[in-house]
Amino acid sequence: MKSIIRKILPLIGVVALYYLIMYLKSIKVMNPYHIQVLMFAGVNIIMTISLNIVNGFTGQFCIGHAGFMSLGAYGASIVTTLIFGGFSVAPNLRIPVFLLGLLAGGLVAGAVGLLIGIPTLKLKGDYLAIVTLAFGEIVRATLRLIEPIGAARGMIGIPPYTNFAWVLFFVVLTLIVARNFIYSKHGRACIAIRDNEIAADAMGINTTKYKIISFVFAAFIAGVAGGLYAHVMSFIQPDTFSFVKSSDLLVYLYAGGTGSLTGSVLGGLLLTVLPEALRAFGNLVNWRIVIYAVTLVIIMLYRPLGLCGGKELPFLKINRKSLYEKSIFSRKTIHPSEISN
Amino acid sequence: MKKIYVVLSVLVLLTMLVSVAAVSAAETGETLKIGVVSPISGSAALAGKYIVNGVKLLENELNAAGGVMNNGVLYPIEFVYEDNEAKEDITTNVYQKLIYQDEVIGIVGPDMSKCILAAGTIAQSAGCPAIGTFTTNVAVTQVGDYLFRACFIDPFQGQVAATYAWGEGYKTAAVLYNNADAYSKGLYEAFVQSYEALGGKIVETQAYSGADVKDYNVQLTKIAAAKPECVFMPNLLNEVPLQVQQARANGITVPLIGGDSWDTPEVAQVAGAENIKGSVYISAFSPDNPDPIAQKFVNDFKTAYNGDVPNSNAVLAYEAGAMLVEAIKNAKTVDRAGVRDALAQIEGLALPSGVVTVGEDRNPIKGAAILQYNDQGVATFLKNVNP
Numbered sequence: 034m035k036s037i038i039r040k041i042l043p044l045i046g047v048v049a050l051y052y053l054i055m056y057l058k059s060i061k062v063m064n065p066y067h068i069q070v071l072m073f074a075g076v077n078i079i080m081t082i083s084l085n086i087v088n089g090f091t092g093q094f095c096i097g098h099a100g101f102m103s104l105g106a107y108g109a110s111i112v113t114t115l116i117f118g119g120f121s122v123a124p125n126l127r128i129p130v131f132l133l134g135l136l137a138g139g140l141v142a143g144a145v146g147l148l149i150g151i152p153t154l155k156l157k158g159d160y161l162a163i164v165t166l167a168f169g170e171i172v173r174a175t176l177r178l179i180e181p182i183g184a185a186r187g188m189i190g191i192p193p194y195t196n197f198a199w200v201l202f203f204v205v206l207t208l209i210v211a212r213n214f215i216y217s218k219h220g221r222a223c224i225a226i227r228d229n230e231i232a233a234d235a236m237g238i239n240t241t242k243y244k245i246i247s248f249v250f251a252a253f254i255a256g257v258a259g260g261l262y263a264h265v266m267s268f269i270q271p272d273t274f275s276f277v278k279s280s281d282l283l284v285y286l287y288a289g290g291t292g293s294l295t296g297s298v299l300g301g302l303l304l305t306v307l308p309e310a311l312r313a314f315g316n317l318v319n320w321r322i323v324i325y326a327v328t329l330v331i332i333m334l335y336r337p338l339g340l341c342g343g344k345e346l347p348f349l350k351i352n353r354k355s356l357y358e359k360s361i362f363s364r365k366t367i368h369p370s371e372i373s374n
Numbered sequence: 375m376k377k378i379y380v381v382l383s384v385l386v387l388l389t390m391l392v393s394v395a396a397v398s399a400a401e402t403g404e405t406l407k408i409g410v411v412s413p414i415s416g417s418a419a420l421a422g423k424y425i426v427n428g429v430k431l432l433e434n435e436l437n438a439a440g441g442v443m444n445n446g447v448l449y450p451i452e453f454v455y456e457d458n459e460a461k462e463d464i465t466t467n468v469y470q471k472l473i474y475q476d477e478v479i480g481i482v483g484p485d486m487s488k489c490i491l492a493a494g495t496i497a498q499s500a501g502c503p504a505i506g507t508f509t510t511n512v513a514v515t516q517v518g519d520y521l522f523r524a525c526f527i528d529p530f531q532g533q534v535a536a537t538y539a540w541g542e543g544y545k546t547a548a549v550l551y552n553n554a555d556a557y558s559k560g561l562y563e564a565f566v567q568s569y570e571a572l573g574g575k576i577v578e579t580q581a582y583s584g585a586d587v588k589d590y591n592v593q594l595t596k597i598a599a600a601k602p603e604c605v606f607m608p609n610l611l612n613e614v615p616l617q618v619q620q621a622r623a624n625g626i627t628v629p630l631i632g633g634d635s636w637d638t639p640e641v642a643q644v645a646g647a648e649n650i651k652g653s654v655y656i657s658a659f660s661p662d663n664p665d666p667i668a669q670k671f672v673n674d675f676k677t678a679y680n681g682d683v684p685n686s687n688a689v690l691a692y693e694a695g696a697m698l699v700e701a702i703k704n705a706k707t708v709d710r711a712g713v714r715d716a717l718a719q720i721e722g723l724a725l726p727s728g729v730v731t732v733g734e735d736r737n738p739i740k741g742a743a744i745l746q747y748n749d750q751g752v753a754t755f756l757k758n759v760n761p
Contacts, residue, residue: 178553
């Protein structure tokens with residue numbers, strides 16, 4: 034009973050949140066500007082979770098994550114805008130086309146993630162960081178040269194399919210999928226690699242394989258987030274996904290706390306909303322970015338592991354007790370064949 | 375006797391108060407807000423400073439007049455300044471905020487084509503007029519009929535540069551441009567088209583990608599080897615000084631021609647007078663223009679900002695604001711749609727850079743100035759070119 038409540042309650046909370054925001058919008062407390070900031074926050078949360086899987090849970094250091102986002106954004110936009118003709122799609126086909134676009138964006142990013150993951154994940158630490166940085170720049174430079182997708186001028190006329198409900202849906206879906214991945218056999222192998230790669234290797238974990246799995250998985254999620262972003266903006270340009278974007282994502286991740294999904298949600302949400310909220314102090318508009326940066330420094334001084342480093346909200350944690358009860362170690366007798374598994 | 379004086383003076387005071395109240399009640403309308411979007415922080419913060427200063431000058435003039443008079447009603451004007459960090463997504467946030475939260479009657483800025491291309495659809499679908507200041511890309515006003523601009527468009531600048539180069543007797547030219555930037559690419563394409571149509575020959579075309587490039591030696595070596603008679607460099611403000619230095623270091627001694635992005639005193643300061651002398655650029659505005667309206671603007675700007683000379687960013691921001699104010703003055707209905715219609719009908723409005731008329735495609739018809747750097751690295755007015 035208790036575990037059912039644990040599972041259902043957060044979902045009820047999300048639905049209640051959605052209706053609360055829609056109600057606030059209908060009585061004009063929230064306007065399209067607030068909704069758009071929340072949509073960008075949602076996209077950033079998904080990107081931060083994706084980066085967290087690589088940097089936070091597998092212990093690798095990817096600093097070119099915006100590259101995957103741009104692949105997803107362009108992949109999705111090519112499907113919805115160039116293949117299906119953008120605004121000329123029949124209204125009842127728009128949602129399937131949109132979802133197909135997001136899937137395509139995710140697959141393109143995932144495929145490229147696999148392609149570059151195989152040679153690069155044999156590298157460690159700083160070297161991997163440099164290669165991922167170069168990857169992000171290569172993607173940006175390449176997209177600038179491809180004429181059918183607008184080259185350096187960018188792609189215009191992307192239909193704005195993304196709405197708040199879709200963003201919220203994908204944030205929740207990403208959280209569920211990421212949580213289940215992290216607490217699966219694969220996810221725990223990734224955590225073992227993060228904590229001590231040599232020990233994990235000695236335990237029989239194929240470290241390169243699991244690093245690639247987590248990298249491709251994260252790239253897929255980043256691709257979907259990129260697709261959502263493109264369909265909020267309706268205009269994308271290669272330079273939007275520069276190193277500045279990647280470093281913004283790193284800031285969200287480390288301010289929120291690595292190795293914590295709660296932290297990713299908090300980091301992505303707070304640090305997207307904060308610079309916009311600071312606009313409320315009209316005369317301080319020149320100091321907005323300074324205040325933002327000072328806030329970051331204060332967070333890192335008082336919470337060196339980020340806001341929720343290593344901590345998780347209850348529904349994002351696996352119930353360790355029930356896991357133990359189901360496992361073979363809680364039983365009195367163990368058949369020898371079970372151990373070899 | 376004294377009592378009568380007291381009563382009389384009280385009566386006089388009362389009538390004065392009543393008449394003042396009556397005048398203000400009859401003639402003051404609601405306060406109208408104008409949004410100003412500029413890169414106050416981020417990679418283009420220097421441009422942002424000039425934009426804000428330009429609009430502040432207009433704000434001071436309006437405050438002194440009490441507002442804008444439309445059909446006998448005085449509307450006070452309030453400016454809302456917002457920072458777009460020179461980023462597209464932040465610009466869309468700012469547009470949403472100004473349109474739906476501050477409920478502005480119109481928006482001035484931003485200055486970059488890529489930013490207004492991202493945010494333009496928001497203004498269009500909300501029916502809020504927006505005037506880009508330095509948004510020279512042709513596609514900007516094609517977003518919809520609520521989008522305007524205060525500057526001339528890229529092809530016009532490229533055409534002016536080509537006409538100037540050909541007129542000076544340069545038979546061959548080379549181009550160095552940023553193929554990741556819509557502004558740079560637009561000028562390059564128009565220059566090549568016009569120059570070749572005039573009979574000139576492009577002997578070398580070199581491109582680079584991105585705003586973070588610092589080393590142009592590879593491209594400049596090839597340009598030097600082609601021995602052109604002039605080099606067209608329509609690149610961004612932060613790139614030009616390094617390019618000028620490196621061009622001279624590579625033995626390129628021929629005149630360099632730039633677009634209006636060169637129009638900031640800092641370019642010559644960083645590049646060095648010995649490197650930049652003789653180079654020319656196209657500008658929306660020259661502070662040396664002897665026209666009285668231009669001189670008044672320059673003097674007001676200098677007085678307000680410690681002798682700082684206004685650049686094109688400041689002039690275009692001021693003029694975009696002035697166009698919006700003129701439209702509010704003439705609007706049949708004082709709302710966004712009325713202001714849009716009045717904007718499209720602006721004709722013969724005298725502004726610091728000359729007389730402005732809004733054309734069919736919501737692009738202004740206005741002149742361009744050619745400026746040349748002298749031996750001290752100071753840009754001086756050479757001549758004016760008209761479309």
